[in-house]
Amino acid sequence: MKDAGSSDLALFGTPARRIRLAVALVALLLLPFVASPFLLDLANQVLLAVIGALALMLLTGFAGLISLGTAGLLGAGAYTVGVLVREAAAAFWVTLPAAALLGAILGLVFGLPSLRLRGLYLAISTLGLHFVVVYLGGEYEAREALSTGVMIDPPSIGRFSLTSDIGWYFVLLAFAALALLISVNLKRSRTGRAWRALRERDVVAEALGIDVHRFKLLAFVVSATMTSVAGALFAYYRNFVSIDAFSLYLTVQYVAMIIIGGMGSIPGALLGAAFVMLFPYAIEAAAGFLPSRFGNVVFALDYAAFGVVMILFLLLEPAGLMGIWHRIRAAFAARRATSAPKSAPGSASGSAPGSAP
Amino acid sequence: MIELAVEHLSLHFGGLAVLNDVSLHVEQGELLALIGPNGAxxxxxxxxxxxxxxxxxxxxxxxxxxxxxxxxEIARLGIARTFQHGELFAQMTVLENLLAGRHALIATTIWSEMFFLPAVRREELRHRDAAEKLLSFVGLSRHRHTLVGALPFGLQKLVGFARALALEPKLLLLDEPSAGLNRSEREELARFILRIKDELGLAMIWIEHDMQMVADLADRLHVLDYGRTLGVGSAAEVLSNPAVIAAYIGTQRSPDG
Structure with missing residues (x-):
């Protein structure tokens, strides 16, 4: 029994998993050296999105708490950096913990309605967070007469400052890996089980000894902290903060990431983040094949196609990309299982196993 | 020794009296059946x-x-329960359901969980061992990694039991565990309830409609009707009580009525 237990707890137990991890790691480490500057910037954006998507997956995918506060929290983190750098010339080792702290406080405050509200009503209440942050950010920009936002110097230690996209790639990769590690570990321990239990049946969870209020608030705090730190990193990466960047459309994109990736799945958050960030470029490339008189509608096309994809996933594949992946894998496994014994006797009736659509 | 005593309990929903001055108690190792018509x-x-x-x-x-x-808080004090419709976490595995049931016993902090520190690993292994023991007690070991929603109904009921027992309670509340089970599953359930009583020595309050099972297994019966106590005692006493018979079968009309 002891052995079964420990192998359950091993993250990379099987050799196949270890090989897959090693291949992924090598690919991730080599990527910046072969990628064009354009692709590298894209990779960095995906890594930033991964942190926010994981944070939202913890809250919505695990704990079942709906939030429309992602853009507001990203903005709060970014503005923490902007204001502290501009007013106090603070270094990143001050601004990042400050952003994390502010995120935690905002998570606690805007998690409070979740103790009373659920579903759509909760979603609306978290919108308040969005508008408070956007309003305060806009006020700050107006008061300081910053028409183009707050400029931010790159983070630096001594004489080294982080300016190159390759350097940023490795920093963001480390942060995304940390977010991934935290998400995986929370999912497989007491806190993650409590979140998933209260998502499924909160009254039952409570009767089993789970302090539902506490774990709802904890989900908001952890998620908001991660999101706010992602926002702070975003501000440093872009070298400036502007309130225009934190629209409601950004929130919709993050919600789309976890829906398209697959609700409740950590790999789904990664896939969803990559999908949503790369989607506009795919549409742009596809639009290149259109006659040139359609050139000015590419932007509208992007929005429309995004909406269509969201609706298609919600209607046809609620389990998201991970659901599709599991089905493909199951189909291959079934094919192998049925074809292997059939080929051995060499029967004349060796028809192909009925392939499911 | 009296494990739990309910004293003069009344409950109202608006103007509707659901419970009216109900008093009952259950002793250590005792199986108390709580019976009564629907809506009692x-x-x-x-x-x-x-x-x-x-x-x-x-x-x-x-x-x-x-x-x-x-x-x-009450669960932490050692009162566990099952639910009438199972109410399991369908999208979690059998083992995860049991570990969720042990939530109150697991002593890890979120900080150490984030990095799965050695203390967390030790604690997880310890509680997985305890959950595995329970799985073999209910005979579900080979389903440990199955999603509960994918199990047949009869096995889901067992998971519900195991999840309640996972808390290592002193008192177990069973809300009509036989509902929806067929004859042979009921027999299995009966044996199982006796094993919990004999091997674990728990006090149990057991809601049941199957009078045969109640008469066979229960140490004492408590009958409710319209939120009031109709009778308390052994099966023979209670089931021959005219008021109880009236509540279950209806009063006999006088011939001249």
Whole structure:
């Protein structure tokens, strides 16, 4: 029994998993050296999105708490950096913990309605967070007469400052890996089980000894902290903060990431983040094949196609990309299982196993 | 020794009296059957004990009044329960359901969980061992990694039992565990309830409609009707009580009526 237990707890137990991890790691480490500057910037954006998507997956995918506060929290983190750098010339080792702290406080405050509200009503209440942050950010920009936002110097230690996209790639990769590690570990321990239990049946969870209020608030705090730190990193990466960047459309994109990736799945958050960030470029490339008189509608096309994809996933594949992946894998496994014994006797009736659509 | 005593419990929803001055107790190692027609208030009694409903009156666990406490606090004090419709976490595995049931016993902090520190690993292994013991007790070991939603109904019921037992309770509340089970599953359930009583020595309050099972297994019966106590005693006493018969079968009309 002891052995079964420990192998359950091993993250990379099987050799196949270890090989897959090693291949992924090598690919991730080599990527910046072969990628064009354009692709590298894209990779960095995906890594930033991964942190926010994981944070939202913890809250919505695990704990079942709906939030429309992602853009507001990203903005709060970014503005923490902007204001502290501009007013106090603070270094990143001050601004990042400050952003994390502010995120935690905002998570606690805007998690409070979740103790009373659920579903759509909760979603609306978290919108308040969005508008408070956007309003305060806009006020700050107006008061300081910053028409183009707050400029931010790159983070630096001594004489080294982080300016190159390759350097940023490795920093963001480390942060995304940390977010991934935290998400995986929370999912497989007491806190993650409590979140998933209260998502499924909160009254039952409570009767089993789970302090539902506490774990709802904890989900908001952890998620908001991660999101706010992602926002702070975003501000440093872009070298400036502007309130225009934190629209409601950004929130919709993050919600789309976890829906398209697959609700409740950590790999789904990664896939969803990559999908949503790369989607506009795919549409742009596809639009290149259109006659040139359609050139000015590419932007509208992007929005429309995004909406269509969201609706298609919600209607046809609620389990998201991970659901599709599991089905493909199951189909291959079934094919192998049925074809292997059939080929051995060499029967004349060796028809192909009925392939499911 | 009295494990739990409910004293003068009343419960109202608006103008509707659900429970009216109900008093009952259950002793260590005793199986108390709570019976009565539909709508008699049986589940409401369990919900008051586990803190989901808040009634008037005292609920004493080993002498200590626990009424008014939150359900999760009451669970921590050693009162576990099953639910009428299973109410399992369908998208979690059998093992995860049991570990969720042990939530109150697992002592890890979120900080150490984030990095799965050695202390977390040790604690997880310890509780997985305990959950595995319970799985073999209910005979579900080979389903440990199956999603509960994918199990047949009869096995889901067992998971519900195991999840309640995972808390290592002193008192177990069973809300109509035989509902939806066929004859042979009921027999298995009966054996299982006796094993819990004999091997684990728990006090149990058991809501049941199957009078044959109740008569065979229960140490004592408590009958409710319209939120009032109709009778208490052994199966023979209670089932021959005219008031109980009237509640179940209806009163006999006088010929001249």
């Amino acid at each position: 208030g049986k589940t409401s009694v369990l919900n008051c004990i586990s803190g989901i409903y808040r009634g008037d009156g005292a609920i004493r666990l080993r002498g200590q009044d626990i009424s008014g406490r939150a359900p999760h």
